[in-house]
Structure formats: structure tokens, C-alpha cells
Amino acid sequence: MELLASLGDGFAVALTWQNLGLALMGCFLGTIMGALPGLGPSNGVAILIPLAFTLGLGATPSLILLTSVYYGAMYGGRISSILLNIPGDEPAMMTCLDGYPMARNGRAGEALALSGVASFVGAFFATWGLVLLAPQLVKVALLFGPAEYFALFALAFMTLGGVSSTNQAKSAFAAALGLGLAMVGVDTQTGVPRFTFGEVHLYDGIDFLVAIVGLFALSEVFIFLEHRGTDKDASTAPKLDIGRITPSWKVLKSCTPTMIRTTILGFIAGVLPGAGASLGSFISYSMEKKLVDRDNTFGTGDPRGVAAPEAGNNAAAGGALVPMLALGVPGSGTTAVLLAVLLSLNITPGPLLFTQNPDVVWGLIAALFIGNFMLLAMNIPMVGLFVRVLMVPPRILMPIVAMVSFVGIYGISGSSFDLMVMIAFGVAGWLLRKLDVPLVPVILGTLLGNAMEVNMRRAVTIADGDYSVLFGSWLTLALWAVAIVGFVLPIFVGGVVKARMRGAAEREAAITD
Amino acid sequence: MSDRIFGGIGLMLSLLYIWRATLIPDSFMSDAVGPRAFPYGIAAVMALASIWFLIKPDPEPEWPRLGRLAEIGFAALVMIAYAQLLPELGFVISTAFAAAYLTWRLGSSPLQSVLIGVGTSLGIYAIFHLVLGLSLARGPLGF
Known part of the structure; x- marks a missing residue:
């Protein structure tokens, strides 16, 4: 009952004209960004953070805007998967497998509508999962002291590569790079400058927003420059007719059990550290294929093959918010970016957030519910509009992305220095992507580096300089154990999982071509 | 390697x-x-x-050929120039140039590039400055 009362308060916060308008705008922009190949949820949110910031929006309105973008991008990713066989973002990769064949069979509109419904089911029930699970996790988190937090941060970094990672050394390198960058600036505890090279601009540290926008958005522009005119160029894909845009009851009914199962599975994958939405959609699809694919129709345009990954990845998106809000430790790239939003608004996520800023948490959750209904309403009848947006070629789109990034960063500080740092991050991001070094640990490192160090130093200082306190309680030991398993396991199974994800996508492409 | x-x-x-x-x-x-x-x-x-x-190095990534590498280098240089000139020339002029360059390199024809560059610049100016009230860099001409 207490939960429902809090949720009611949340709706009171979210149901103002301004917040509803922001949610609507966020859902709309998010769907567009998710749909456009090359602009995933992380990019979408990253570009908009500085804007929300410079517009002077309060904490709750900014969060509502940006999480709507997040949910919207998760919905939008499927559009280009189905129509162009190009996933709009990584989690939408599995949707290509049955979505594109369905579109080739003249059922594009039906596939879009069905996947819209599946997205809604996944996201809606995952938001309920968030409501129920996050407060429970908060109770556990309240037992955490500085040593436990240090171990938790270590766990976040070590599991971030995830089960689909191919090279854990590269994840580790990326995390160290991010943490190293976070050290730049005046040390908060002793007041001495570190790694500033006498540059006054660096005394405040490197703004993580600058790093995020550079690494994600600008590096994407460079990738497009590199691939222009080659067969990786997204603008040359054939166009398709849409057909009817409502799913029949029969199809919906046959997909219902699939959606329910994959929602649960996706939500769990989202909550677990290091899994995230990509894995959520992957295991959802694989499980459904094993369970219900009796006539071998998966991969040839089976509606259930469209519903499964979409419900799975949207449920995972909701699930990923649980550790981010309750512990302050994000489990995926986009939630890391959302954490940046919170930090730049001076809100520290974690257990105290629920007691100190209940209006923020519950307002946000209420906004997620509202945004979901908006997205469903938007995505069924207006899907034609989003399809038209897809026709905007990258040669027009990417300059806009670059320029909006510059506007946002310049808006925060008004200094050319930050722009230069952002360009440097853009080039570095391109290089790291070429070398297959994941960018998310870099971001997470710059975000959490200072908090991680502060907790480590606090724990050791309380114990009078005794470092063994970092392994001193059963809770820290448990966290370390999970961290080590999470780091070592992918070395043995990671290649297999990733190869299967890629393999499934490629086999499919070979059949449809 | x-x-x-x-x-x-x-x-x-x-x-x-x-x-x-x-x-x-x-x-x-x-x-x-x-x-x-x-x-x-x-x-x-x-x-x-x-x-x-x-x-234990990974297999070699697919590096772009020299021309494309230079392409990326030049784009970065244009962005650096943009960052430096933004406070001097103002938002509208410098953005028009930078956007025109990028869209040209991404495959627009020269005439299209000029139009897209100017359009991008004015569009962002209208939405972010005139509608949303964001302060953008002011040039000698006041915009």
C-alpha cells in the first residue's frame, strides 16, 4: 500500500502540463533517434543532456525528458530493423531476423504494429517490476558501508564487459582509462591538483558530459565519414511498402504467451549486472525459438519471432533502471548515460535517493508509465511518420548531430576549450571503436571514478590505514566473488555467445539476400 | 599488429x-x-x-585506406577550426561553414552542401535560440 501511495504521489508530480509535454517530446525524439541507424539510445540521450541542462529544467523534468527519450529509442530501434534490415541500435539486432522477412512478405506494417505492442508489453510490465523490486534492493543497499560500495563499483566495472564480451582485457583497459580520466582535477579530499599539467581549465576535472558526447556522438560522425559509399553505407538499402498497420487479433493472441515469457526473461537480464538489453533480446529470441518453433518458421517472418526480442529488450531496458536507481550503479551503456544526467543535476542515485528525493524517483517512474502509453499511441497510428524520418539520408543527418553536440556543450560552459576536449574524445572514440575497445566502461569510469576513490579512501581511513577492510565483511566478500565470476566467466563463454549472436544475424542476412 | x-x-x-x-x-x-x-x-x-x-593481440581490425583516414583527419581539423572560430564569427556563420563541409564530405553535391549547411545552421539557430532561448555564440553581426 505504501508503494501505491508513493506511486500516486509520483503521478501527482508527473501530471503537470510541462512534464507531460516533456514526456511527449522525449518519446517522439527518442523514437526518431532509435529508428535512425547510427543513433542509438546512448547517443540520443547523450546529445540531449546538455540541452536539458542549459534549458534550466529542474531535476524531475530533465529526468522525465531523458528517460522518455531512452524508452522511445528502445521502441524506435525496431523500425529500421524491420524495414531496412539494419538495426537502429544493438538490442534491435534480433528483431531483424523475423522482422525483415515479414516486411519482405508484404507485412511490414503488421510487423511494426506487433512489435510496437510487444515493446509496450515489455516496457509496461518491466516498469511494474521496477516499482516492486527497486525498494527491496534499497533495503539491501542501506546495509552498505564505504568498503561495500567500493566492492560494488569494482563489480560494476568487472561485469560491464558482459557475457557477450570478446576480450576482457579491452574492457579492463577501457575502465582504467575512464577511471584515470576521472582523477584529473583537484583532489576532493586533500585539495591538491592532480594530472592538470598546470591547465586551469582542468582544475574542475574533465566534464563527463563532454566525454560522453565526444565519445558517442562525434565518433559516430567519424564512422559515417569512414563508411560513406561502401556497402556498410546505410543510405543505399532498398525501400519497402508498409501494408496494413494494425495487427490482427489472431496474431496478437498467438503472440501473447511469447510476450509474457520474454518480458520476464528480459527483465531479469536487465537487472543483472553486465547483461543489458542486447542480451535480453538475444536470450528471449533463442528461448522462444526453442520453445515454440515447431514448424521451423522462425527466421522466415514468424510474428512470434518479432514479438519475442522486442518484448525482451524493452523489458530489459526497464530492468536496467533498477540497479541504476537503487544502487547508483548502472548495468548498461544507456543507463550509464542516465546516471550522468543525475550526477550533473547534483542528484546522487542510490538508496538515499528514495528517502531524500522521493519526488524525483516516483515522478520518474510515473513518467515512465505515462511515456509508455504515449509511445504505444504514437507508434501504432503514426508509424508512417517515423518511416518517413528514416528516409533522411545520413549526409544531412550526421552534420546536424555534430552541430547539435557542439551547441549543447558550448551552451554549458561557453568555452572553446571544452569543444576541443570533445573533439579529442571524438577522435579517441573512433580509434577505440576500431580497436574493438568498448566505450561504455570509459564513460562509467569517468562517471564513477571519484565516488569509487572516495569510498575506498573513506573505508581505509576509518580502519586506520588497514587495507584488508576492503575484504572485511561477508557482504564485501560476496560482492568480490560475483565480480570475479563476472569477469572470468566471459573469458570462457563470451566468445561463444557473441559468435552465436553474430552468426544468427549473418545466416539470416544470407537467406534473405 | x-x-x-x-x-x-x-x-x-x-x-x-x-x-x-x-x-x-x-x-x-x-x-x-x-x-x-x-x-x-x-x-x-x-x-x-x-x-x-x-x-595476445586480437585479429587485425579493418583500417580504412589512407584517403579515408585523411578524410577523418580533415573533418577533425574542420571541427577544431570551428571550435576556435565560433566565438569570433558567431554561431550562424561558423556553423553554416562546418555543416556544409561535413555534408559535402558525406556525399552531397557542392550546391546542395551550401544549402544544407545554411539550412542546418538557421534551423538550429531558430529552434535552440529563438524558440528555446539557449544562448549561442554571438558574432560581429549579432548572431
Whole structure:
């Protein structure tokens, strides 16, 4: 009952004209960004953070805007998967497998509508999962002291590569790079400058927003420059007719059990550290294929093959918010970016957030519910509009992305220095992507580096300089154990999982071509 | 090979990081750990990862040909010039140039590029400055 009362308060916060308008705008922009190949949820949110910031929006309105973008991008990713066989973002990769064949069979509109419904089911029930699970996790988190937090941060970094990672050394390198960058600036505890090279601009540290926008958005522009005119160029894909845009009851009914199962599975994958939405959609699809694919129709345009990954990845998106809000430790790239939003608004996520800023948490959750209904309403009848947006070629789109990034960063500080740092991050991001070094640990490192160090130093200082306190309680030991398993396991199974994800996508492409 | 070079650079980077960390001065107020310990730990992780790249490199990534590499370099240079000229020329003029360059390099024809550049610049100016009230860099002409 207490939960429902809090949720009611949340709706009171979210149901103002301004917040509803922001949610609507966020859902709309998010769907567009998710749909456009090359602009995933992380990019979408990253570009908009500085804007929300410079517009002077309060904490709750900014969060509502940006999480709507997040949910919207998760919905939008499927559009280009189905129509162009190009996933709009990584989690939408599995949707290509049955979505594109369905579109080739003249059922594009039906596939879009069905996947819209599946997205809604996944996201809606995952938001309920968030409501129920996050407060429970908060109770556990309240037992955490500085040593436990240090171990938790270590766990976040070590599991971030995830089960689909191919090279854990590269994840580790990326995390160290991010943490190293976070050290730049005046040390908060002793007041001495570190790694500033006498540059006054660096005394405040490197703004993580600058790093995020550079690494994600600008590096994407460079990738497009590199691939222009080659067969990786997204603008040359054939166009398709849409057909009817409502799913029949029969199809919906046959997909219902699939959606329910994959929602649960996706939500769990989202909550677990290091899994995230990509894995959520992957295991959802694989499980459904094993369970219900009796006539071998998966991969040839089976509606259930469209519903499964979409419900799975949207449920995972909701699930990923649980550790981010309750512990302050994000489990995926986009939630890391959302954490940046919170930090730049001076809100520290974690257990105290629920007691100190209940209006923020519950307002946000209420906004997620509202945004979901908006997205469903938007995505069924207006899907034609989003399809038209897809026709905007990258040669027009990417300059806009670059320029909006510059506007946002310049808006925060008004200094050319930050722009230069952002360009440097853009080039570095391109290089790291070429070398297959994941960018998310870099971001997470710059975000959490200072908090991680502060907790480590606090724990050791309380114990009078005794470092063994970092392994001193059963809770820290448990966290370390999970961290080590999470780091070592992918070395043995990671290649297999990733190869299967890629393999499934490629086999499919070979059949449809 | 790329991974080996990367590992070498990473190793140098971590050594450089350790060296810079030793130069962090002590402060009159200090805790039991001090400002250097955590950076040492980070550099150690980075060094270990880099050594791993040296021993066991991944297969070679697909590097673009020299022309494309120059393409990316020039785009970065244009962005740097943009960052420097933004406070001098103002938002509308510098953005029009930068956007026109980028869209030209991404495959628009020269005439289209000029139109897209100007359109992008004016569109962003209208939405972000006139509608949303964001302060953009002001040039000599007042916009």
C-alpha cells in the first residue's frame, strides 16, 4: 500500500502540463533517434543532456525528458530493423531476423504494429517490476558501508564487459582509462591538483558530459565519414511498402504467451549486472525459438519471432533502471548515460535517493508509465511518420548531430576549450571503436571514478590505514566473488555467445539476400 | 599488429600516468590513503591490460585506406577550426561553414552542401535560440 501511495504521489508530480509535454517530446525524439541507424539510445540521450541542462529544467523534468527519450529509442530501434534490415541500435539486432522477412512478405506494417505492442508489453510490465523490486534492493543497499560500495563499483566495472564480451582485457583497459580520466582535477579530499599539467581549465576535472558526447556522438560522425559509399553505407538499402498497420487479433493472441515469457526473461537480464538489453533480446529470441518453433518458421517472418526480442529488450531496458536507481550503479551503456544526467543535476542515485528525493524517483517512474502509453499511441497510428524520418539520408543527418553536440556543450560552459576536449574524445572514440575497445566502461569510469576513490579512501581511513577492510565483511566478500565470476566467466563463454549472436544475424542476412 | 602497437602505447600511457602521479604534491591535510594510491592502482590495471594486448593481440581490425583516414583527419581539423572560430564569427556563420563541409564530405553535391549547411545552421539557430532561448555564440553581426 505504501508503494501505491508513493506511486500516486509520483503521478501527482508527473501530471503537470510541462512534464507531460516533456514526456511527449522525449518519446517522439527518442523514437526518431532509435529508428535512425547510427543513433542509438546512448547517443540520443547523450546529445540531449546538455540541452536539458542549459534549458534550466529542474531535476524531475530533465529526468522525465531523458528517460522518455531512452524508452522511445528502445521502441524506435525496431523500425529500421524491420524495414531496412539494419538495426537502429544493438538490442534491435534480433528483431531483424523475423522482422525483415515479414516486411519482405508484404507485412511490414503488421510487423511494426506487433512489435510496437510487444515493446509496450515489455516496457509496461518491466516498469511494474521496477516499482516492486527497486525498494527491496534499497533495503539491501542501506546495509552498505564505504568498503561495500567500493566492492560494488569494482563489480560494476568487472561485469560491464558482459557475457557477450570478446576480450576482457579491452574492457579492463577501457575502465582504467575512464577511471584515470576521472582523477584529473583537484583532489576532493586533500585539495591538491592532480594530472592538470598546470591547465586551469582542468582544475574542475574533465566534464563527463563532454566525454560522453565526444565519445558517442562525434565518433559516430567519424564512422559515417569512414563508411560513406561502401556497402556498410546505410543510405543505399532498398525501400519497402508498409501494408496494413494494425495487427490482427489472431496474431496478437498467438503472440501473447511469447510476450509474457520474454518480458520476464528480459527483465531479469536487465537487472543483472553486465547483461543489458542486447542480451535480453538475444536470450528471449533463442528461448522462444526453442520453445515454440515447431514448424521451423522462425527466421522466415514468424510474428512470434518479432514479438519475442522486442518484448525482451524493452523489458530489459526497464530492468536496467533498477540497479541504476537503487544502487547508483548502472548495468548498461544507456543507463550509464542516465546516471550522468543525475550526477550533473547534483542528484546522487542510490538508496538515499528514495528517502531524500522521493519526488524525483516516483515522478520518474510515473513518467515512465505515462511515456509508455504515449509511445504505444504514437507508434501504432503514426508509424508512417517515423518511416518517413528514416528516409533522411545520413549526409544531412550526421552534420546536424555534430552541430547539435557542439551547441549543447558550448551552451554549458561557453568555452572553446571544452569543444576541443570533445573533439579529442571524438577522435579517441573512433580509434577505440576500431580497436574493438568498448566505450561504455570509459564513460562509467569517468562517471564513477571519484565516488569509487572516495569510498575506498573513506573505508581505509576509518580502519586506520588497514587495507584488508576492503575484504572485511561477508557482504564485501560476496560482492568480490560475483565480480570475479563476472569477469572470468566471459573469458570462457563470451566468445561463444557473441559468435552465436553474430552468426544468427549473418545466416539470416544470407537467406534473405 | 594494431593491437601490439595499441598495447605499447597503453603501456607507455600507464607509465606516464604513474610518473605524473608521483609528482602529486602532499597536502597539509591528508587521510590514511593519500591522493596517489588510487591512481597507482588504475595505472597498474591499465599496464596489465596493455601487456595482455602485447602477448595476445586480437585479429587485425579493418583500417580504412589512407584517403579515408585523411578524410577523418580533415573533418577533425574542420571541427577544431570551428571550435576556435565560433566565438569570433558567431554561431550562424561558423556553423553554416562546418555543416556544409561535413555534408559535402558525406556525399552531397557542392550546391546542395551550401544549402544544407545554411539550412542546418538557421534551423538550429531558430529552434535552440529563438524558440528555446539557449544562448549561442554571438558574432560581429549579432548572431
